[in-house]
Amino acid sequence: MKTAKSVFVADLFDANEPKKTPITVSTLREAEYFADGGYTDILYAVSIEPGKFTRAAALLRQGVRLKVILDNIATASALDEFAKQQDTLFHVFVEVDVDGHRAGCLPDSQELLQLAKSLSSAPNIELLGLMTHAGISYDSENIQQAFEFAEQEQQRILHARDRLLAAGIEVNYVTIGSTPTVVAAESFAGIQEIRPGVFVFFDLFQAQMGACDESDIALSVLCAVTTHKPDQHALLIDAGGLAMSKDRSTAAQNVDYGYGKLVTLEGEETGLIVNAVNQEHGIVKLPEGKLCAEYPIGTRFRVLPNHACMTAAAYDSYHVIDANEPLANWPRCNGW
Amino acid sequence: MKTAKSVFVADLFDANEPKKTPITVSTLREAEYFADGGYTDILYAVSIEPGKFTRAAALLRQGVRLKVILDNIATASALDEFAKQQDTLFHVFVEVDVDGHRAGCLPDSQELLQLAKSLSSAPNIELLGLMTHAGISYDSENIQQAFEFAEQEQQRILHARDRLLAAGIEVNYVTIGSTPTVVAAESFAGIQEIRPGVFVFFDLFQAQMGACDESDIALSVLCAVTTHKPDQHALLIDAGGLAMSKDRSTAAQNVDYGYGKLVTLEGEETGLIVNAVNQEHGIVKLPEGKLCAEYPIGTRFRVLPNHACMTAAAYDSYHVIDANEPLANWPRCNGW
Numbered sequence: 007m008k009t010a011k012s013v014f015v016a017d018l019f020d021a022n023e024p025k026k027t028p029i030t031v032s033t034l035r036e037a038e039y040f041a042d043g044g045y046t047d048i049l050y051a052v053s054i055e056p057g058k059f060t061r062a063a064a065l066l067r068q069g070v071r072l073k074v075i076l077d078n079i080a081t082a083s084a085l086d087e088f089a090k091q092q093d094t095l096f097h098v099f100v101e102v103d104v105d106g107h108r109a110g111c112l113p114d115s116q117e118l119l120q121l122a123k124s125l126s127s128a129p130n131i132e133l134l135g136l137m138t139h140a141g142i143s144y145d146s147e148n149i150q151q152a153f154e155f156a157e158q159e160q161q162r163i164l165h166a167r168d169r170l171l172a173a174g175i176e177v178n179y180v181t182i183g184s185t186p187t188v189v190a191a192e193s194f195a196g197i198q199e200i201r202p203g204v205f206v207f208f209d210l211f212q213a214q215m216g217a218c219d220e221s222d223i224a225l226s227v228l229c230a231v232t233t234h235k236p237d238q239h240a241l242l243i244d245a246g247g248l249a250m251s252k253d254r255s256t257a258a259q260n261v262d263y264g265y266g267k268l269v270t271l272e273g274e275e276t277g278l279i280v281n282a283v284n285q286e287h288g289i290v291k292l293p294e295g296k297l298c299a300e301y302p303i304g305t306r307f308r309v310l311p312n313h314a315c316m317t318a319a320a321y322d323s324y325h326v327i328d329a330n331e332p333l334a335n336w337p338r339c340n341g342w
Numbered sequence: 343m344k345t346a347k348s349v350f351v352a353d354l355f356d357a358n359e360p361k362k363t364p365i366t367v368s369t370l371r372e373a374e375y376f377a378d379g380g381y382t383d384i385l386y387a388v389s390i391e392p393g394k395f396t397r398a399a400a401l402l403r404q405g406v407r408l409k410v411i412l413d414n415i416a417t418a419s420a421l422d423e424f425a426k427q428q429d430t431l432f433h434v435f436v437e438v439d440v441d442g443h444r445a446g447c448l449p450d451s452q453e454l455l456q457l458a459k460s461l462s463s464a465p466n467i468e469l470l471g472l473m474t475h476a477g478i479s480y481d482s483e484n485i486q487q488a489f490e491f492a493e494q495e496q497q498r499i500l501h502a503r504d505r506l507l508a509a510g511i512e513v514n515y516v517t518i519g520s521t522p523t524v525v526a527a528e529s530f531a532g533i534q535e536i537r538p539g540v541f542v543f544f545d546l547f548q549a550q551m552g553a554c555d556e557s558d559i560a561l562s563v564l565c566a567v568t569t570h571k572p573d574q575h576a577l578l579i580d581a582g583g584l585a586m587s588k589d590r591s592t593a594a595q596n597v598d599y600g601y602g603k604l605v606t607l608e609g610e611e612t613g614l615i616v617n618a619v620n621q622e623h624g625i626v627k628l629p630e631g632k633l634c635a636e637y638p639i640g641t642r643f644r645v646l647p648n649h650a651c652m653t654a655a656a657y658d659s660y661h662v663i664d665a666n667e668p669l670a671n672w673p674r675c676n677g678w
Contacts, residue, residue, distance in 0.1 A: 141620060237448065342580075
């Protein structure tokens with residue numbers, strides 16, 4: 007849920023029993039927000055540190071099955087001690103680093119075994135299993151590369167699991183992440199849970215990498231032409247660095263979409279991108295042969311984002327539309 | 343106010359009559375927020391376009407002296423017509439482009455004269471004067487260059503004013519912008535108003551450019567060490583791309599601070615920067631000779647931002663502190 011951060015989006019995943027769906031969040035505020043929205047099975051997927059124990063415990067007391075992750079004995083011992091003082095039980099995954107792009111114990115490390123052993127015998131900790139997120143999948147140039155990273159993600163975390171099993175540590179839940187790898191994977195044998203995030207909206211980066219079609223992108227920023235700059239053969243629009251974010255993740259891809267790609271309100275191609283941004287201005291350079299006058303002041307476009315997670319975070323709600331008809335306004339949470 | 347976006351910050355500027363201070367905002371939501379906070383003299387400093395007339399008129403009806411900017415006859419005519427239908431009067435500045443970095447008429451252009459003439463005779467428009475923002479000042483490598491851009495900003499807008507005066511168009515208010523140019527300028531002869539924004543907090547970019555000292559930076563992001571990565575000789579912190587923004591404006595300066603510079607809670611140097619970010623993870627590479635163990639999990643730092651406007655926008659309030667003692671929590675507005 008780290009992309010959508012909206013109870014209304016989460017509720018779509020199981021229309022019969024929406025609040026029962028286990029969800030993953032990226033901040034404690036998100037956890038608190040979804041708990042207030044009725045969700046009770048929540049994985050907080052950023053390494054917990056002692057400064058966050060109190061807030062985490064408050065969620066447990068509230069009846070939320072909050073699951074946390076960690077990758078080192080110092081935090082594990084501190085958490086067990088804290089849980090004892092609070093007379094509570096923490097639910098913990100060991101994070102495994104499958105590609106050097108995120109936190110976690112290395113699959114072949116002694117630390118992994120020691121930590122799992124320590125957690126499995128800690129009286130105030132329930133060791134749930136292993137989790138990872140294949141951050142390297144964002145280096146994929148195409149879906150075939152993502153598939154290879156997906157294979158690597160699964161092989162390495164299952165290798166870590168097997169080492170624990172061989173050491174007599176019961177590990178019966180393995181959770182993996184990343185939109186590119188779960189889209190690219192062909193099977194999930196031995197995997198109990200997948201945690202894609204950005205798939206909920208997708209974006210230009212994901213489309214170009216092959217994780218989706220561009221027509222799958224469900225998030226766009228409505229903008230207006232505010233100024234003509236005929237001397238610069240450019241338009242200014244009212245979507246700048248804050249409206250789009252300064253994420254430039256398509257810069258390393260075959261087609262660099264600048265700060266976003268302009269389509270019509272109906273989603274049709276315009277041949278335009280946001281080439282540069284100030285805080286509230288987007289600068290759109292016109293292709294050869296196009297004139298400012300073809301885009302009167304006030305003309306509306308949608309801007310497709312490079313990175314939906316970063317762009318969505320600038321807004322406190324979503325205008326949900328169907329064929330440009332407003333259907334609803336869905337609040338989201340931000341912050342930490 | 344486009345950086346702070348907080349009534350509590352605005353109120354600091356004139357303790358005797360805070361709400362009387364004329365302020366400049368960058369979105370209509372900001373204008374509405376400050377109007378709700380009691381401010382009545384507000385310049386909306388992004389070119390108005392027809393889709394925003396209705397919201398602007400609502401502020402006028404609410405008793406706010408909302409001032410808007412534009413740079414073309416099409417918008418001017420549409421605004422005058424709209425104002426007539428609404429039986430209201432719009433207060434308008436003509437935007438002047440002094441350096442090709444923002445909207446506005448060129449100072450020597452015929453369009454400038456025609457537009458000013460048209461506005462001065464439009465029955466439902468009050469022509470207030472000329473405004474500009476020297477966006478090029480963000481290309482300054484040092485304060486001397488900013489000074490030269492400041493001279494250029496003032497010379498060109500005063501040249502534009504003189505052309506209007508010579509044409510019999512009364513222009514008695516000139517407003518200029520940009521923190522670098524107003525800090526660098528030695529005088530403001532002929533200028534009625536300055537509109538710096540980021541000066542309210544300053545940031546690493548401004549400090550390195552010479553607009554402030556690093557000790558002037560009043561905004562930082564509190565973070566914690568969440569993970570040790572001894573194999574990568576790195577720490578992970580819980581301030582990533584959302585917490586800092588993906589602004590990389592120090593990348594083009596002498597010292598590249600990555601996504602921000604880590605200082606202690608007391609503001610002392612650490613020799614560390616945020617080298618890379620994921621959504622919620624910051625990656626801090628350790629200098630030669632430093633070990634992860636010197637920074638226990640849970641260690642707190644402050645991260646100074648590259649660009650305060652972008653970083654502040656991720657938060658809905660400021661924790662105001664004095665020597666790490668909490669003094670207050672000041673809400674801010676975001677969005678459009």
